Amino acid sequence: MTTTEYLDHAIAVAEEMLLAPSAPRRSDRDRLADYVKYVGRPEPAAESQQGFAEQLTHLAKLLGALGMKTLSLNVAGMTLRHMEISEADREVYGASVWNELGALFAEHGELERSRLILCCALSRAKWGSDVPERGRILANLGAVSLRMGHIADAEVWAGKALRELDTYGGDEDREARMTADWVLLEVARERADITQLDSAMEQFDQSSDDVIRLKGGDHPTAIAARRALATAKYEKAAASHDVERSEHQLGEMEIVKLNASALLGARHRETIVSQAALAVAEFDAASGGSGSLLRRQRAVCLLETAEEMAVDVLGRGHAQTLAIREALAHLREATVQPDDLPYLIDRTYTPQQNDLRNEAKRQAIDAELNVIRLIAHAGASYFLDDLDIFYWQIRKALQRGVLFHVILSSPWNNLAIFMHHGTESDRACENIVDRVKASDYYRKTYVPVIRSYLALRKEFPGQVELKLTPTDLSGSTLITSEVSFFEPYITTNPQHRTRRGLMVFEHRFRKDSKYYADSQAAFLAQWELTSTWEQFGVQEERHKGRLRALLATQSDDRLSKNDDDAEDDERGGGFTGGAGRRS
Structure with a gap:
């Protein structure tokens, strides 16, 4: 078969596995891996290079959704190298192709590489036919900057994205708008600005409702949106010292986590993130009262389980794993005596x-x-x-x-x-x-x-x-x-x-x-x-x-040693001589 035929077969098998009512069998995974092994990049002069790159990116996304992370990253890396070589002397790929690939690397926690690819996408999104794509790229840049800890940059990118989407966006850009609103919500949370948080929650609530209606409540994006909103509402209630409302929002966060586990499975990334968010909030809420220590310890155990799952599913170096690991370090430091800390090498x-x-x-x-x-x-x-x-x-x-x-x-x-x-x-x-x-x-x-x-x-x-x-x-x-x-x-x-x-x-x-x-x-x-x-x-x-x-x-020690060695040699020589005479 040709490279294109292997790619078509790999995509067909991956889609079939993803839509199957039961978990994929090991034989199905092996068959898919065999097809992927023979998927190569086309020659730089080949026809339809943009379409081929789009198919490779689609395959990498499918592999990621199936939990085949290594294969997904390998295909994404091959796609990027192919695109870079093809564009050594001319522009070949449109902004949307670069944007999709940048978003894919972000899903794998490759944030710096994602940022660079998205900046390339932005440079390709010229005014005119590519204008709607600019809003999507800017929203993705905001999300990546936020996850990298660049709060001020994230706010700027998200603001630019919303201005683009307000001017040129359509119904197909609802998810991009929600992403930008989510970035601004997280910025407000980070700054603990109640006024800004109120406004951001209102905007995010509206845009996330639009996406949930479009995608359905069981979609990972919908669950992620509900988790982010419930977390923000909890933090607002906690900042206002409203215990009753705080406990209510904790209950909402637990419902989101249970739904994620039931709909997506315990090993899905959003399930892990929802559990981590719930654990951190539970720890924060457990202040004062006779049962606060026990509640905090339970929260630490919950976050430890989330960290173990993140390492197993996402990988130790994934950005989400590192964020959970950092949160766990804060919780342990607050609850465990220094002498009782575990010997951990990060x-x-x-x-x-x-x-x-x-x-x-x-x-x-x-x-x-x-x-x-x-x-x-x-x-x-x-x-x-x-x-x-x-x-x-x-x-x-x-x-x-x-x-x-x-x-x-x-x-x-x-x-x-x-x-x-x-x-x-x-x-x-x-x-x-x-x-x-x-x-x-x-x-x-x-x-x-x-x-x-x-x-x-x-x-x-x-x-x-x-x-x-x-x-x-x-x-x-x-x-x-x-x-x-x-x-x-x-x-x-x-x-x-x-x-x-x-x-x-x-x-x-x-x-x-x-x-x-x-x-x-x-x-x-x-x-x-x-x-x-x-x-x-x-x-x-x-x-x-x-x-x-x-x-x-x-x-002096060295000279003394040399003198001692010389005396030993003399004694040894006399003994040997005496023995010789006796013979």
């Missing part, structure tokens, strides 16, 4: 994922509003602007009023002896300080870091404090209010601990992990025992003297 980064690790740290720094704590050997990534790693994020944090507390290794700590590998021990003892000062680590990292620290301290008085420790550090630790990162050092040579990427691995912990609590405790203990920059300056010559003494002791 994510492990390998050297091949250095860029992902860096981006995760940037996001953590950007989100911080209180204190950033750092333990590192040299801190170059955070203090040196020429490296362009975290320096600019730290500057922005300081401009927001965030505190930055740092513990670094002294250049005269015990690891400095690993800079010397010579044989003339006496000269080495005299020159070890000079050797450190002549090293790249000292000249290109330590001195510039201290210079940058002093400049930042002057620019942001009272916000930046650096302390130095004379002992070895086992690894680097970054701690914010929400997460911590830990990277162990595998090398003892100070020259190899700075100005390099991830060499071993790095763990990320959320604040509901015992690892996070232990990291905080370790930092605070070291903070009390280390020297401020001024104290270090007063005692610096003594630190240098200790380093010289340490190297002298090591040299």
Whole structure:
């Protein structure tokens, strides 16, 4: 069969499975996977490329609806690559094709990729025949920006979408209007603005009713709309301290969750999201009263179940899973004593994922509003602007009023002896300080870091404090209010601990992990025992003297060992000689 025939068969089988009254059999899934395996992209010069891309996107959506996430993402990725290659030298695809593909990636939690594709779609939506599509694209951009945490951007996109839809939209754009209204509703919730929330709820209620009448009450979009509205009404009642109305809205949220489970199944994304929303609201409502602790614990258990399902169904890295995981961290922190927290590793980064690790740290720094704590050997990534790693994020944090507390290794700590590998021990003892000062680590990292620290301290008085420790550090630790990162050092040579990427691995912990609590405790203990920059300056010559003494002791030990080995050889030689004479 040709590629087109395989694609047609794959779509037919997927639609048949989706419409079947019973759950698809394993044999049906295998048959579908076989068809998808032979679906390839057409040659760039092939006819009807737009139609082929639309069919591929449709197949990817069907696979996603059937829970075949990996296959769906593979087809979506192949479609995107095909479209990019086809448009290397000319425009081929219309705005609607790019918009559908961007929305598909958003469903899979690939938000940044979705945003870029939607921006491409917007650039294709010219004034004229494509004007109605502009409203849909703008609404999708608002939804994606909201899920990425870009609240101000989301509000702007949604506002633009509604203006477009008011001018050019028709009945076929009801879902786009509801999406834009939903974004503005979530923005109002985020800002806890009651007046704005009232207006947004009224608009969303009307637009969601239109969509529910169009799609039916059992459609996932309808259930999502009811969940969003019930959640907003609960939060308004809670903000007004209206207990009776709050409890009523909790009941509505539970009905939505039960309907989602009955109509869509327990493993559907909207069922999982509805359960998570209910758990968070139940936790919030359980304040005061004799049964509040038990109620909160039940809410945590409910959210834990939602998180497990999200990981299993959506994947650990899906944006929705991450949002549920973050909510669970807040709930656990409020109910569980630090000593009783579970040992949880949120994510492990390998050297091949250095860029992902860096981006995760940037996001953590950007989100911080209180204190950033750092333990590192040299801190170059955070203090040196020429490296362009975290320096600019730290500057922005300081401009927001965030505190930055740092513990670094002294250049005269015990690891400095690993800079010397010579044989003339006496000269080495005299020159070890000079050797450190002549090293790249000292000249290109330590001195510039201290210079940058002093400049930042002057620019942001009272916000930046650096302390130095004379002992070895086992690894680097970054701690914010929400997460911590830990990277162990595998090398003892100070020259190899700075100005390099991830060499071993790095763990990320959320604040509901015992690892996070232990990291905080370790930092605070070291903070009390280390020297401020001024104290270090007063005692610096003594630190240098200790380093010289340490190297002298090591040299004496090495010489003593050599002498002992020589004596053993002499004794061994005499014994062998005696034995020879007896023979």
